[in-house]
Amino acid sequence: MNKQDFKFFIGIDLSKRFFDVAIIDNDRTTSYVFENTRKGANAFIRLLKNQKIPLSNTLICMEHTGVYGKILITKLVEKQASFCVEMPIQITKSIGVVRGKSDRVDAKRIAIYASKNHKELELYRPMPEILEKVKILLKIRRKLVNTRADVNKYPNELELFSPELGKLAKRNLKKINKNLNDEINRIEAEIKKLVLSDDKLNKTVGLVTSVTGIGQITALHFTIFTNFFTRYDNPKQLACYSGVVPFEYTSGESIHRKSRVHPMANRTLKKHLHMSALAAINHDPDIRTYFLRKVEEGKNKMLIVNNVRNKLVHRICAVVKRQKPYVKTIS
Template sequence: MSKFKHFLGIDVSKEYFDAVVIVDGNKEKSFHCQFDNDSKGIKSLCKWLKEQGSTYKNTLVCLEHTGMYGRLIIRNLISFKFDIWVEMSLKIIRSIGVQRGKNDKLDAERIAYYALKNVNEAIIHKAPRMEIDKIRNLLSLREKLITTKATLVRNANEFKQFDVAATKLFEKLHKNTIKGLQKDLKNIEIQLDNLIKEDQNLSKIYNQSTSVPGIGRITSLFLICYTNEFTMYSTPRQLACYAGVVPFEYTSGKSIRVRPKVHYLANKKLKKQLHMCALSAIRSDPELKHYFSRKVEEGKSKMLVINNVRNKLVHRVCACVRGNKIFEKRQVA
């Protein structure tokens, strides 16, 4: 029996958010209001909920993944002891069926109804620690700086073929910019190192995950952030599915026989990192190098085998973290 009597759906945008609360589990008995997406707006939301008889004890709050726009709402509502369910927007859309029309109020109402209908499957959001938020923000900034630097260098290299004089001018003008970007990137690396060293749990998980051949510091930090210190997934397969490295069967009757393939819904950043880790592991780990060579000789496609290695790396990291141990290399016969 669920403890929740009321279901609050929130549709978030940059400047404001729409809230619809379904009272006493009755879809026909719902109330809507719009609030500013700031601390004052969230306090007004709590006051409005109280007027509807909705409190943190009897209300399930549901909202979609909206990145930075929803962080303030989640952080504040958790501080007010509300139970929050942060769900994929695609799951909400597909569960409701065919819908016509769209606006913010309607979206909030659909989210509230989704929470009511699937309350027994609710996964209560556990807010990451402040250190994890800092690492996530630093990684995001690092990625933007690397992209900016690569764009400047690429543009200069493209001009070399057509206009040498323009290339020299470009290199002269953005020389200091690139140096500044490199300096900022080094400072970010220092900040990340300090955060890991100063936190005992982070340091432990980081050392365990990077002990797996092929797993580097950035991939380890991505895994820590996306799994909230390996607390969000109960099995390695769940994490591997999230990373998009688990192949699924596609068959129907006698006519449709498609070879197993990974699903397109995945964390693309993490998948990209694991791909590079797999290539590194195949070169540096004798066991995986032997596995790769053997499977290719058997006629398996290289991409299929690389994906299998990505899957193995996820399972190895999870085994080390869950077992609280450092990875031990095995001798290849």
């Protein structure tokens, strides 16, 4: 972010139907409410113009609320406004102990958060349309895969204790399973078509999947969550975001707990990295040798798997930075 001195700080609390706005001008704070529609977004921009609040020296901050922020974010990008979209827990933790809650108060707290931390905040960078499309399809695919798993969970358990009843359940779910499999295959074909239609995305996915153990779906998730690997300066930051970096937990002489990964991480990336690590252990000679050596040394297997996940993140970042596919070492 440019370390410019913003004169105005605006906090926005978004909900499905409305968004509350708090504007800090020196020590004065004013509050407004708009409909969360295109009409409301236009009214917000008009208000700033009428109040003589130029977007050029105004920082707008809002919480990440998924689809609820789409309309307003699109308008702010169109107007080339300086704004940031922060995770709610980041704002909540920075505020400290609070009493009471309302949308109006939350908007004011977000504005105060922006005014205090503006030099460290990262300005919003819009995601390319191709990534937005792939992101939607991946989300649909994930829901279909989860539905398929839920549908098959009961008959699989039933078959363990009553084979005949289990077969009956599976027979009646056969058509549903076929439809789910067909839809998943169709979505994956649509994703593949989108990847091939964009040179940059196709090249990035090709580089990432050159790392043994990383499949196309995992590569796409990394590309989307990092916005073409532009959100993180080094592999350690990305590894931390992916939930594979253990943190020390000690205090004085009385508290000495094992180092653990923090629960506040991207769980989707962590899950995909876990499956990739298991694949790498089976198919990458170097990683398999490393895994077996550590097992012989008596290391905890989950700790070793986590180390492999960390290695994969570093390899992914290396191939993207060098723009060259990963090459296995021949021993």
